[in-house]
Amino acid sequence: MFDFAIVGGGIIGSCTALFLARGGMRVALLERGGLCLEASGRNAGTLTLLYARGPLLPLVLGGKAMWEDAPSWLGAGVDHHRAPGIEVAFTEQEASLLDRDMTLRRDAGLPIEIMSGKRAREIEPGLSSKVILAAHSPEDGFAASNLVGGRIRTALIDAGATVRDGAAVVGIRVEDGCFVLDQSGTRVKARRILLAANIWVKEMLGWLGAHHLPIRARVAQMIVTERTARAINAVVRVVSQISLKQTNNGMFLIGSGAGFNWYDDPNEPGGDLKPENVAQKLGIAVHAVPALANTRIVRTWHGIEGYAHDNFPLIGPVPGVAGAYVMACLRSGWSIGPYGGKLMAEILLGKRAERDLFHPAFDVKRMLAVEVAA
Amino acid sequence: MKSGAEEAFDLIVLGGGPAGISAALSAARHGVHTLLIDESPMPGGQVYRAVPGEFRINSPVRLGEDFKRGETLRRALAGSAVEVRLDLCVWNVAPGFLVQAAGPNGLFQGQSRAVIAATGAAERLYPFPGWTLPGVIGLAGATILLKSQQMLPGRRTLVCGVGPLLYAVASAILKEGAEVAAVVDAASFGEWVSCLTRMASRPDLTARGARWLWMLRRAGVPVLYRTKIIEARGTDAVTEAVVAPVNAQGQRQVGARTRSFAVDSVAVGHGLVPGTEASRLLKAKQVFRAERGGWTAEHDADGLTSIANFYVAGDGAGVAGAAAAEESGSLAGLAAARDLGRLDAQRHMTIATAIRRKRKRADRFGHAMAEMMRARPGLIDAATTDVVVCRCEDVTRTTLEATIAAGARTLNELKSWTRCGMGPCQGRFCSETAAELIAAKTGDRAGAGQLTARFPIRPVAIRQLVEGFDYEQEVPSPALVPM
Amino acid sequence: MSELRIRGAVERPTIVTLRVDGTEVTAHAGESVAAALLAAGIKRLGRSARADAPRGAFCFMGACQECVVRIGGAPAQACITPVRDGMVIDLGRT
Numbered sequence: 001m002f003d004f005a006i007v008g009g010g011i012i013g014s015c016t017a018l019f020l021a022r023g024g025m026r027v028a029l030l031e032r033g034g035l036c037l038e039a040s041g042r043n044a045g046t047l048t049l050l051y052a053r054g055p056l057l058p059l060v061l062g063g064k065a066m067w068e069d070a071p072s073w074l075g076a077g078v079d080h081h082r083a084p085g086i087e088v089a090f091t092e093q094e095a096s097l098l099d100r101d102m103t104l105r106r107d108a109g110l111p112i113e114i115m116s117g118k119r120a121r122e123i124e125p126g127l128s129s130k131v132i133l134a135a136h137s138p139e140d141g142f143a144a145s146n147l148v149g150g151r152i153r154t155a156l157i158d159a160g161a162t163v164r165d166g167a168a169v170v171g172i173r174v175e176d177g178c179f180v181l182d183q184s185g186t187r188v189k190a191r192r193i194l195l196a197a198n199i200w201v202k203e204m205l206g207w208l209g210a211h212h213l214p215i216r217a218r219v220a221q222m223i224v225t226e227r228t229a230r231a232i233n234a235v236v237r238v239v240s241q242i243s244l245k246q247t248n249n250g251m252f253l254i255g256s257g258a259g260f261n262w263y264d265d266p267n268e269p270g271g272d273l274k275p276e277n278v279a280q281k282l283g284i285a286v287h288a289v290p291a292l293a294n295t296r297i298v299r300t301w302h303g304i305e306g307y308a309h310d311n312f313p314l315i316g317p318v319p320g321v322a323g324a325y326v327m328a329c330l331r332s333g334w335s336i337g338p339y340g341g342k343l344m345a346e347i348l349l350g351k352r353a354e355r356d357l358f359h360p361a362f363d364v365k366r367m368l369a370v371e372v373a374a
Numbered sequence: 375m376k377s378g379a380e381e382a383f384d385l386i387v388l389g390g391g392p393a394g395i396s397a398a399l400s401a402a403r404h405g406v407h408t409l410l411i412d413e414s415p416m417p418g419g420q421v422y423r424a425v426p427g428e429f430r431i432n433s434p435v436r437l438g439e440d441f442k443r444g445e446t447l448r449r450a451l452a453g454s455a456v457e458v459r460l461d462l463c464v465w466n467v468a469p470g471f472l473v474q475a476a477g478p479n480g481l482f483q484g485q486s487r488a489v490i491a492a493t494g495a496a497e498r499l500y501p502f503p504g505w506t507l508p509g510v511i512g513l514a515g516a517t518i519l520l521k522s523q524q525m526l527p528g529r530r531t532l533v534c535g536v537g538p539l540l541y542a543v544a545s546a547i548l549k550e551g552a553e554v555a556a557v558v559d560a561a562s563f564g565e566w567v568s569c570l571t572r573m574a575s576r577p578d579l580t581a582r583g584a585r586w587l588w589m590l591r592r593a594g595v596p597v598l599y600r601t602k603i604i605e606a607r608g609t610d611a612v613t614e615a616v617v618a619p620v621n622a623q624g625q626r627q628v629g630a631r632t633r634s635f636a637v638d639s640v641a642v643g644h645g646l647v648p649g650t651e652a653s654r655l656l657k658a659k660q661v662f663r664a665e666r667g668g669w670t671a672e673h674d675a676d677g678l679t680s681i682a683n684f685y686v687a688g689d690g691a692g693v694a695g696a697a698a699a700e701e702s703g704s705l706a707g708l709a710a711a712r713d714l715g716r717l718d719a720q721r722h723m724t725i726a727t728a729i730r731r732k733r734k735r736a737d738r739f740g741h742a743m744a745e746m747m748r749a750r751p752g753l754i755d756a757a758t759t760d761v762v763v764c765r766c767e768d769v770t771r772t773t774l775e776a777t778i779a780a781g782a783r784t785l786n787e788l789k790s791w792t793r794c795g796m797g798p799c800q801g802r803f804c805s806e807t808a809a810e811l812i813a814a815k816t817g818d819r820a821g822a823g824q825l826t827a828r829f830p831i832r833p834v835a836i837r838q839l840v841e842g843f844d845y846e847q848e849v850p851s852p853a854l855v856p857m
Numbered sequence: 858m859s860e861l862r863i864r865g866a867v868e869r870p871t872i873v874t875l876r877v878d879g880t881e882v883t884a885h886a887g888e889s890v891a892a893a894l895l896a897a898g899i900k901r902l903g904r905s906a907r908a909d910a911p912r913g914a915f916c917f918m919g920a921c922q923e924c925v926v927r928i929g930g931a932p933a934q935a936c937i938t939p940v941r942d943g944m945v946i947d948l949g950r951t
Contacts, residue, residue, distance in 0.1 A: 034781075510915070765905070
């Protein structure tokens with residue numbers, strides 16, 4: 001019998017398991033594949049204040065700080081680099097959106113400056129002259145999210161957690177006041193559970209009585225180039241379109257969540273992964289950083305992101321099921337991961353008030369009344 | 375993304391080596407509208423490489439038997455109805471089928487009802503200290519230099535590894551008046567003798583091998599069996615190679631004396647591995663067959679995979695050599711013709727049966743050679759801890775083993791957690807070693823799996839992909855959603 | 858410089874001139890950049906990603922990407938790029 005079973009070995013589940021184990025709990029982390037190999041290991045590793053929104057903002061700030069000092073909690077670094085963040089607009093429409101959103105963030109106290117394209121190019125000379133408006137966040141950065149999996153697995157085992165990877169959880173039921181999880185034929189029993197499996201929590205919540213919640217999946221497209229001469233130092237975002245950065249050894253990493261279709265079945269998103277979509281993202285990237293035209297792409301891949309109907313995450317208790325919690329479908333989920341996991345663990349250990357993390361906007365109850373389009 | 379108008383074919387053959395050429399000829403003979411694509415300026419693949427068109431050939435005979443066979447195949451192709459596009463590197467194959475390629479003249483996009491992947495095999499190379507030094511090249515690379523570029527890899531070369539290429543390369547170097555420091559073969563002479571009966575099906579090739587050996591002997595070149603290279607030394611390029619005796623598994627013999635050679639080049643190769651990029655991208659079912667070099671698409675006797683109208687042929691379907699490649703290509707072309715409705719089942723059976731018989735004979739020799747080129751993971755003990763396994767990303771053996779100890783059990787896990795396989799070569803030169811390191815821990819080589827296939831199969835210039843891109847036209851205005 | 862070009866079977870009728878890191882190198886039409894550089898004694902074509910170690914052409918068939926150089930400012934694999942008269946080649950990618 002475990003004190004806690006966590007379903008989903010991405011950054012949220014892994015970090016929560018880590019801090020619970022360090023807090024003395026008997027924890028099992030159940031993951032159908034490998035740790036931090038899905039969205040958590042495929043994203044661009046951007047740590048920025050330019051994207052944070054509303055109640056997620058303090059979580060992003062906390063997570064960002066922890067990534068900046070990964071050795072202190074993970075036991076190893078993940079190639080973290082500080083870099084200015086610059087979001088750019090090319091059209092009037094993009095500029096209006098940028099102006100509105102960044103003004104809100106700046107007024108909320110974030111160190112963000114809105115500036116002309118000319119001024120943005122003084123900060124980042126690699127930017128194209130077509131930028132008409134930009135926002136600058138001087139204290140951004142990025143890290144290599146793919147490196148986390150192996151390191152956190154070691155940290156989990158060192159902390160006494162039980163890692164059960166390589167098998168999917170195919171059923172969860174309540175029995176005699178505890179939870180019985182069916183991990184592909186093996187029974188795992190736990191007093192309490194946390195569902196941290198991104199879009200896949202939709203099915204799991206159904207097993208626990210919260211059926212057909214309005215949760216959808218969407219792909220995010222990633223592209224990486226070969227090494228090329230230093231062209232930018234900043235992490236550049238184009239309003240609503242792509243992010244791009246040049247890593248330490250000169251490869252460009254381009255990411256995009258824009259312009260893709262919604263899916264209900266996250267296991268079959270293949271339709272969007274087309275070269276034309278890649279070409280469009282590259283066109284935008286070259287538009288922003290002209291030097292990119294002089295290099296080659298080496299690899300493309302995708303990750304799957306989960307979205308609730310209102311874009312806010314699911315964080316908190318599973319309605320009507322004592323001892324069951326969920327933390328999934330976060331925006332900026334990777335940035336938030338270590339801090340979110342730490343807060344969740346502290347709440348579950350009884351060391352922190354629920355309100356520090358369980359914001360009303362994240363309450364799963366809000367989703368129960370929502371009509372799901374057929 | 376601008377390419378020429380999308381072109382339509384009945385069949386696209388990927389790869390213009392013996393298998394691809396034979397497949398295309400075979401299909402076209404039965405009225406299949408066929409396109410052959412190859413990344414080189416001339417068809418021929420690895421073994422039948424042409425010399426550049428700008429060279430003038432004085433003496434075709436001096437270019438050898440392989441050149442002659444290549445010319446025959448090239449002439450047959452030129453005289454056929456097959457459409458041939460060269461200098462085109464395929465970077466995507468999608469279901470349906472869509473084939474996308476890039477070359478110096480721009481992008482290519484083709485639709486076809488059937489595809490035959492005849493993309494050959496890649497070289498397997500286990501690391502050793504100094505293997506990344508300039509001047510250390512693959513055996514297949516040395517072959518390309520010698521045959522196609524008419525160039526020696528160096529004035530004094532150490533030729534090492536496994537398989538018949540050792541002797542082909544060494545004798546080609548000697549023939550042109552340069553030195554071979556030694557031939558270092560991890561196999562024993564006894565292994566070669568054992569495959570003599572199977573080699574008897576090709577007395578011409580067996581005789582050629584004997585000539586090579588005799589040439590080496592006459593020139594006084596040491597031929598060291600059960601020996602491997604354990605270090606290449608030099609600062610900016612290789613200047614010295616160190617070799618050591620090994621046991622039947624390829625592991626260093628404890629206490630045995632090493633030998634050193636002054637060299638200016640090392641040609642090394644540890645066998646061949648079937649190329650599976652296209653079949654993995656199409657998600658054809660894969661099967662691990664050690665005796666054929668490793669993973670290939672699962673296929674029937676004619677090369678039909680788990681995907682309708684998609685076939686594999688040649689070494690990419692399992693290492694079996696050039697002669698078998700021609701027959702296997704013919705069978706795939708015939709099967710495509712049948713499945714496209716150009717050849718009735720009865721007639722197909724008659725023609726195919728005869729070719730299958732020929733192929734069986736060719737296979738005897740080919741499989742004997744494949745056996746000599748099988749994976750010998752014991753050779754990996756030459757890669758001491760700080761040796762780079764992933765050349766692209768400088769990932770060392772130490773890092774890989776530590777990550778395997780941390781729980782990585784598949785190539786994809788190992789790749790994600792260490793970056794091994796994330797560089798521009800996309801795992802082509804590290805995944806064999808990485809898989810063996812996993813297998814050393816798990817006992818399960820096949821369980822290490824394969825790296826996930828993605829496009830582009832090879833790097834593509836961004837300039838070509840964004841040509842004609844118009845920001846205002848192609849980028850939708852963002853919606854002003856409440857934040 | 859010792860000769861690596863094999864004479865006898867072929868003639869190389871056309872001489873071309875390359876500029877490699879500012880230095881003139883002669884080659885022959887039809888040769889790949891990698892082969893031409895090898896013949897000129899230039900083996901180090903770049904440096905590795907993290908250890909900054911010397912690297913050169915390795916597979917000679919367009920697979921390993923170790924021979925990438927800049928030709929006219931754009932990345933090109935030396936082993937599959939034929940030489941052209943007046944080519945300006947920069948070694949080392951970054």
